[in-house]
Amino acid sequence: MTEDQVKQIVIDIINEIAPDEDTTDLKPEVNLRDQMDLDSMDFLDIVMELRKQHGIEVPEEDYPQLASLDSCGAYLTPMFNAK
Amino acid sequence: MKQHYETVIIGAGMAGLAAGIRLALAGKEVIILERHNASGGLNSFYSQDGRKFDVGLHAMTNYVPKGTKGTPLTKLLRQLRIPYEALDLCPQNSSRIHFPGCQLRFNNDFALFESEIAAAFPKQIDGFRALAEEVRTLDAFNLGAIPSSARAAVQRHITDPLLEDMLFCPVMYYGSAQEHDMDYGQFAIMFRSLFFEGFARPLDGVRVIIKLLQDKYRSLGGVRKMKCGIRQIQSQDGKASAVVLDNGSVITADTILSTAGAVETARLCTDQPADAGADNIGQLSFTETITVFDKQPADFGWDDTIIFFNTAERFRYARVEPDRLVDPTSGVICFPNNYQYGEGRQLEEGFLRVTAMANHDAWCALDEDTYRAQKTHWYDKLQQVTLGLLPEAKLKLDTHRIASDMFTPRTVRKYTGHLNGAIYGAPGKIKDGRTHLDNLFLAGTDQGFLGIVGAMLSGISMANLHVLQGG
Numbered sequence: 245m246t247e248d249q250v251k252q253i254v255i256d257i258i259n260e261i262a263p264d265e266d267t268t269d270l271k272p273e274v275n276l277r278d279q280m281d282l283d284s285m286d287f288l289d290i291v292m293e294l295r296k297q298h299g300i301e302v303p304e305e306d307y308p309q310l311a312s313l314d315s316c317g318a319y320l321t322p323m324f325n326a327k
Numbered sequence: 328m329k330q331h332y333e334t335v336i337i338g339a340g341m342a343g344l345a346a347g348i349r350l351a352l353a354g355k356e357v358i359i360l361e362r363h364n365a366s367g368g369l370n371s372f373y374s375q376d377g378r379k380f381d382v383g384l385h386a387m388t389n390y391v392p393k394g395t396k397g398t399p400l401t402k403l404l405r406q407l408r409i410p411y412e413a414l415d416l417c418p419q420n421s422s423r424i425h426f427p428g429c430q431l432r433f434n435n436d437f438a439l440f441e442s443e444i445a446a447a448f449p450k451q452i453d454g455f456r457a458l459a460e461e462v463r464t465l466d467a468f469n470l471g472a473i474p475s476s477a478r479a480a481v482q483r484h485i486t487d488p489l490l491e492d493m494l495f496c497p498v499m500y501y502g503s504a505q506e507h508d509m510d511y512g513q514f515a516i517m518f519r520s521l522f523f524e525g526f527a528r529p530l531d532g533v534r535v536i537i538k539l540l541q542d543k544y545r546s547l548g549g550v551r552k553m554k555c556g557i558r559q560i561q562s563q564d565g566k567a568s569a570v571v572l573d574n575g576s577v578i579t580a581d582t583i584l585s586t587a588g589a590v591e592t593a594r595l596c597t598d599q600p601a602d603a604g605a606d607n608i609g610q611l612s613f614t615e616t617i618t619v620f621d622k623q624p625a626d627f628g629w630d631d632t633i634i635f636f637n638t639a640e641r642f643r644y645a646r647v648e649p650d651r652l653v654d655p656t657s658g659v660i661c662f663p664n665n666y667q668y669g670e671g672r673q674l675e676e677g678f679l680r681v682t683a684m685a686n687h688d689a690w691c692a693l694d695e696d697t698y699r700a701q702k703t704h705w706y707d708k709l710q711q712v713t714l715g716l717l718p719e720a721k722l723k724l725d726t727h728r729i730a731s732d733m734f735t736p737r738t739v740r741k742y743t744g745h746l747n748g749a750i751y752g753a754p755g756k757i758k759d760g761r762t763h764l765d766n767l768f769l770a771g772t773d774q775g776f777l778g779i780v781g782a783m784l785s786g787i788s789m790a791n792l793h794v795l796q797g798g
């Protein structure tokens with residue numbers, strides 16, 4: 245799986261948990277929180293869906309790795325490929 | 328019944344159902360156990376003579392239009408994955424605070440309230456604006472140098488005791504478990520939910536909200552058992568190990584979330600004395616009268632949605648003295664018909680509801696006949712107070728009244744188990760939800776947030792913090 249595919253998975257999850265947010269023009273290098281109205285409870289849901297839909301466990305101390313789409317790609321892609 | 332669950336939730340009120348949805352969304356094995364035969368807890372409904380009555384739900388606070396970012400309602404719906412439209416929230420007409428010689432109207436547009444205060448209290452308006460600005464930006468959980476007493480904090484801005492009382496009356500009635508004063512952070516949360524955000528109601532009342540929560544929970548595979556009261560929480564080495572139901576069966580759990588109240592929960596624990604938490608039992612209980620008409624309130628000339636009233640010189644928000652059953656000098660009047668339901672939509676019958684403070688012990692000490700006689704007496708008395716506050720009725724009340732009911736602190740105690748019938752629970756809130764046992768947590772009324780929206784947010788945040796994030 246490529247980093248771009250993983251980023252798309254994250255965007256799909258955001259669309260699902262926050263349907264009122266516009267995810268069409270997200271800048272991959274910018275913090276998600278600076279581009280959308282997401283709070284820590286929403287990040288908990290991203291982690292929850294990664295586990296439920298893809299069996300990926302993100303430990304709490306690694307939540308900061310999910311800050312932007314780029315960092316999500318870098319952090320999660322090896323996990324997806326190791327499955 | 329299965330004997331082990333990852334999480335047991337005590338209570339199928341707003342908090343328990345919301346917590347259940349969060350846990351079921353995460354794929355946890357969760358069961359909600361409720362003593363009563365209906366969901367909703369303090370905010371439920373019942374049928375009498377084929378007519379459905381709401382308990383609670385004058386107004387759902389925290390109303391904002393769809394998509395209003397960063398507000399409690401928007402966050403709550405997102406966390407529960409419930410679409411905004413499903414709540415059928417219809418905004419209020421307008422409401423008022425009615426004190427001797429002074430009235431302040433407000434609606435879901437803060438500008439109205441501000442202009443009313445500017446007109447009635449020209450010398451106070453700058454102070455009021457400063458207060459509003461402070462409340463808008465305040466971090467309710469970190470007050471810094473600001474006094475934690477809301478009275479003291481508000482007096483820094485408002486010097487007229489009449490205006491001070493008029494601001495406290497609605498805020499306390501809709502969200503204070505404490506007598507006389509409240510925590511300033513809690514004041515700020517309530518002030519925002521009433522005046523910056525606002526009031527709304529689904530046409531079909533609280534049923535809509537309960538059904539939505541129940542259906543969502545069920546669709547996610549959550550288990551709910553009614554008429555399953557919990558009699559005991561057993562523990563071992565500082566950890567809750569099992570709950571014992573009224574029928575004697577035992578269920579074990581990794582985590583227990585209780586919405587039964589702080590003291591009520593402590594007293595379920597076998598390692599606690601029967602009188603645990605005696606100094607933190609709520610003192611405030613209420614009575615409510617419900618009157619049904621074959622006409623709309625507007626036909627009588629009554630257009631308000633909610634009226635918070637006080638007829639005494641100073642507003643007193645405190646336990647009713649034990650030698651009295653009801654304190655009729657202040658309260659809340661609600662017309663559920665007076666919401667903007669949209670073209671062609673309206674409740675078929677007219678409703679008038681009046682809430683006032685009442686003494687729990689006094690009501691519970693009455694024998695059955697006296698209880699019924701006192702209900703009639705106080706129904707009439709509250710009706711009389713109400714008529715004194717409303718514009719003169721264009722129709723004769725007695726001709727158009729087709730039903731009435733009244734509930735007392737005894738009713739609240741019986742159906743929700745809250746000690747003293749204290750609707751807002753214990754005065755000392757447990758903000759982190761922790762108890763003396765490692766894996767037993769509180770949610771709902773006694774965790775801190777009050778009201779329908781507050782209880783749901785509490786259920787969500789405690790489920791997130793203690794189960795999903797692993798404590």
Ligand SMILES: Cc1cc2nc3c(=O)[nH]c(=O)nc-3n(C[C@H](O)[C@H](O)[C@H](O)COP(=O)(O)OP(=O)(O)OC[C@H]3O[C@@H](n4cnc5c(N)ncnc54)[C@H](O)[C@@H]3O)c2cc1C
Binds near residue numbers: 363370386742743780
């Ligand atoms: C008359 C009235 C009017 C109100 N009006 C409004 C309003 O207009 N707007 C608003 O926002 N809020 C209103 N409220 C407040 C609102 O209803 C509550 O704040 C909210 O419903 C509290 O929810 P909860 O889940 O925390 O607690 P509860 O609703 O008390 O839920 C606790 C549940 O636990 C169950 N339980 C307790 N002990 C046990 C046990 N041992 N075993 C099993 N189950 C147990 C109880 O039966 C109950 O169902 C009103 C309340 C009342 C009574």
